[in-house]
Amino acid sequence: MSDPRLWIFLSNNKNCIITAYSDSDWAACPDTRRSVSGYIVLMGDNIICWKSKKQTTISLSSAEAEYRAVRNVVGELVWLEILMTELHGQLQKGLIQLHHKPTEEQLADVLTKSLPSSKQSIILYKLAVNYSPPT
Template identity: 55%
Template sequence: MLVTGNDLELIRRTKEESHKAFKIKDLGNLKYFFGMEFSRSKKGILINQRKYALEIISETGLGGAKPAWTRLEMNEKLTAIELDNLTGKEDDDMLEDVGQYKRGIGRLLYLTLTRPDIAFSVQTLSQFLQQPKKSHWDAAMRMIRYVKRQPGLGILMSSNKSNTMVVYCDSDWASCPNTRRSVSGFLVKYGDSLISWKSKKQTTVSRSSPKAEYRSMGSVVAKVVWLTTLTKELEGGI
């Protein structure tokens, strides 16, 4: 259980009351929690999943592999088996061990908690969990080799105080070759700290690039409204 706040006395009382209800052990300042490592400095708190990333590299047998500079091959379009049947593509075999692919992508999805740089690529690979092909597995292995280049990369929760929220969003129109749907992506910064990000395929097909952009803006505005409301509630509680 993680207890946090800006009132040390309230935190102390919370731990005492919790200890009365059930026996707990106070581990002190936060250092490691559910695979995430926390390091403090004057600049802020650095959150990464270095140990977790190294475990993924070791389990896939890529400890001695050459790191990759990019997440996916340039201009590579991963396709589903249904599209291959329509286009007559027969040089990409089905993957025999489907469970291995599911486990690998599941671990990469958890790694996106501190690695926004791989969010889009992992979202792309997660679309083929039911019928993965050899090309999908090769792309997943390349992703892990990319993580190997900087396994300790994470996000910094800056110590600089600021109440400014900055939002970026974009869309890739009709980028999915299987469904022709667009992909939305956004990230939200509160001050100098990155607090929210996402890459997701849109639920409907957009007939033009502006429509895809509007849908992307709509999704991020909904997120900002939620974050703004949450911030006001926290300020009221404090």
């Protein structure tokens, strides 16, 4: 999804609630059978970090691939909590909660699999990723 015309809109909304989405595409690589994991972390309406990467080991099931994807985003969230604490942020302990999201609401899909352009456009819209005007 590399396109130099894409840009991220940053809102000035005061909402600082951190929300994370993670997903995996089990055995996505036809040569190695390794899965692809991806996550997106938002603070309020703003994307603050994202990552998509082939997993380092082969997952024996889609559940194992999803577990590895969740582990990656939880590591990122722990790091963000430490950062926020160092920056005197007001994080509450025990804030991490896991919730299932149906595929229609899964924003991390854009990082893990090839999507029809209509679904990709919907996800990019929800993430406030826009095309820059031509120069």
